[in-house]
Amino acid sequence: MINDAIDELKNEIGEDNVLTSMFERVPRAMAHCIFPMHKWRDHIPDAVVTPESTEDVVKIVKIANKYKIPLVPRSGGSGLADGALPLKRGIVVDLLKMNRIIEIDLDNYTATVEAGISLDELGRELIKYGYVYPDYPASRHAAFVCARIATNGWSYLSGYYGHTEDLILSFEVVLPTGEVAHIGGGTGGKIRKSSSGYNLKSLFLGSQGTLGIITKATVEIFPAPEVEYPAYWGFRRFEDAYKALGMLQKSGVSCAGGWGLFDEKRVEFYRRDLDFYIDLSEDIKVVVFWWLYGNEDEVEVARKRLFKICEEANGTFFGEEVSQKAWAARHETSVPPVHGRKDGNVVPMVWVMEDPAVNYTEIPELRLKWHNIIEKYGFDDWGLIFVSNRRSKRGEYLAGIMIGVDETEFLENESRWEDYVSCRRDLLNAALDAGGSLSAGHGAVEKGKVELIRREFGDETFKLMLRIKKLLDPNNIMNPGKYLLDLAYGGDLIE
Numbered sequence: 001m002i003n004d005a006i007d008e009l010k011n012e013i014g015e016d017n018v019l020t021s022m023f024e025r026v027p028r029a030m031a032h033c034i035f036p037m038h039k040w041r042d043h044i045p046d047a048v049v050t051p052e053s054t055e056d057v058v059k060i061v062k063i064a065n066k067y068k069i070p071l072v073p074r075s076g077g078s079g080l081a082d083g084a085l086p087l088k089r090g091i092v093v094d095l096l097k098m099n100r101i102i103e104i105d106l107d108n109y110t111a112t113v114e115a116g117i118s119l120d121e122l123g124r125e126l127i128k129y130g131y132v133y134p135d136y137p138a139s140r141h142a143a144f145v146c147a148r149i150a151t152n153g154w155s156y157l158s159g160y161y162g163h164t165e166d167l168i169l170s171f172e173v174v175l176p177t178g179e180v181a182h183i184g185g186g187t188g189g190k191i192r193k194s195s196s197g198y199n200l201k202s203l204f205l206g207s208q209g210t211l212g213i214i215t216k217a218t219v220e221i222f223p224a225p226e227v228e229y230p231a232y233w234g235f236r237r238f239e240d241a242y243k244a245l246g247m248l249q250k251s252g253v254s255c256a257g258g259w260g261l262f263d264e265k266r267v268e269f270y271r272r273d274l275d276f277y278i279d280l281s282e283d284i285k286v287v288v289f290w291w292l293y294g295n296e297d298e299v300e301v302a303r304k305r306l307f308k309i310c311e312e313a314n315g316t317f318f319g320e321e322v323s324q325k326a327w328a329a330r331h332e333t334s335v336p337p338v339h340g341r342k343d344g345n346v347v348p349m350v351w352v353m354e355d356p357a358v359n360y361t362e363i364p365e366l367r368l369k370w371h372n373i374i375e376k377y378g379f380d381d382w383g384l385i386f387v388s389n390r391r392s393k394r395g396e397y398l399a400g401i402m403i404g405v406d407e408t409e410f411l412e413n414e415s416r417w418e419d420y421v422s423c424r425r426d427l428l429n430a431a432l433d434a435g436g437s438l439s440a441g442h443g444a445v446e447k448g449k450v451e452l453i454r455r456e457f458g459d460e461t462f463k464l465m466l467r468i469k470k471l472l473d474p475n476n477i478m479n480p481g482k483y484l485l486d487l488a489y490g491g492d493l494i495e
């Protein structure tokens with residue numbers, strides 16, 4: 001069956017766009033997420049296709065439907081939720097060849113790109129005109145503009161510009177049965193606010209390739225800010241740092257990209273592994289940081305106000321040079337492989353991050369619960385980061401739990417993988433107990449997390465999700481095995 005489909009694909013989209021060698025398939029099974037290495041071979045796709053246009057994607061989807069073969073969209077492969085992993089094998093749709101920037105409209109502040117354009121590529125083009133697309137994950141170098149819709153991404157600059165969901169105006173999506181739908185943005189795709197009918201944009205946000213393949217998007221662009229001013233502050237006590245965060249929330253400063261906090265364990269990890277933290281005085285235990293964006297005059301006024309807040313809360317400013325370095329390093333501190341500690345020795349480890357969203361009032365108690373859970377399971381605790389999560393920067397935080405994991409342990413001992421899954425489940429159940437959400441930006445797809453979607457949504461809402469999936473994708477070809485959606489077809493859960 002797969003061979004018939006491959007022959008048909010070669011006829012329809014050209015031999016060069018259908019890849020079947022092991023050499024070409026293996027890299028498309030790789031993902032940044034933690035995954036049991038001993039099961040990795042089970043998820044190498046049967047083939048990879050590299051469409052060059054929306055028409056190619058339509059042909060691929062129709063052939064996959066005819067033979068009922070799974071399709072898994074793949075962009076930068078930097079997703080942290082197993083999303084691009086072909087859990088049921090099938091065909092990976094690698095979108096890299098759809099790499100045109102279709103239009104930059106400086107008068108209406110929009111850019112339109114194909115699915116194979118990364119945030120970095122768009123950024124490099126826009127800056128030539130003095131503009132930016134301010135969707136700003138730490139993975140900006142690797143993440144793609146359209147994939148950000150599929151993951152409903154979280155941006156470091158959301159306090160000033162909003163997240164992916166605020167910045168996407170419209171997109172084109174090839175539905176699971178091969179029709180092409182244009183979602184949002186009025187007839188020209190550039191309208192920001194409309195109340196004509198259902199808001200279908202939201203349906204595809206966070207869909208992780210289960211509802212179709214997004215082939216084109218129009219996004220909002222902005223003039224580049226005159227000033228970017230990050231400031232890092234050291235605190236001797238968690239309580240003071242937490243209070244400072246509360247006062248920053250009240251400040252009413254609108255030109256802040258956001259603010260956040262590294263707790264004691266995170267600072268310990270940085271001091272151990274990151275040069276510029278090593279010289280900091282040992283009595284600094286917790287770090288609060290904020291970053292301002294905008295015109296020089298507004299940033300200057302805001303800077304004074306935020307300095308006063310941190311000084312009054314007993315904070316110590318690290319200075320501009322260290323702050324600039326620390327801010328720039330947000331793209332580097334988490335790229336695996338990183339070294340961790342096991343039995344006192346330095347060993348290569350992968351970086352794992354859970355990213356629930358929680359309210360401000362829950363932070364102190366949850367923090368202690370989380371450290372206890374990681375200790376109980378014996379993983380390397382790389383500490384916590386709390387970052388403001390909305391444009392208002394008030395009340396709600398992305399709560400990042402960083403863990404170092406030696407994946408070779410899973411090869412040696414299957415039960416260690418089960419430990420990891422239980423640890424993740426305990427951490428996330430604690431976030432749900434605190435009224436939170438499983439994920440602020442990565443998605444809730446992996447084992448240990450995906451089972452808890454039913455708890456977060458409630459049974460009726462989860463059933464609604466199943467009904468929508470089956471309606472749009474009657475043959476379950478789009479990224480099967482994700483989000484427990486196989487239940488809509490009476491299928492099994494993920495391995």
Ligand SMILES: Cc1cc2nc3c(=O)[nH]c(=O)nc-3n(C[C@H](O)[C@H](O)[C@H](O)COP(=O)(O)OP(=O)(O)OC[C@H]3O[C@@H](n4cnc5c(N)ncnc54)[C@H](O)[C@@H]3O)c2cc1C
Nearest residue numbers: 075076077078079083137138139144147150154209214441
């Ligand atoms: C070091 C590091 C730091 C990170 N920091 C952040 C951060 O700060 N904020 C944040 O939000 N994320 C972060 N991430 C996670 C990741 O970069 C984002 O989830 C990103 O949106 C994934 O984009 P991608 O192009 O790599 O998508 P992929 O990994 O290729 O795919 C992700 C999911 O989207 C689906 N998909 C991909 N393209 C399409 C398409 N065109 N149509 C439909 N479905 C599609 C895939 O099937 C998969 O389910 C980080 C990752 C790393 C490795």
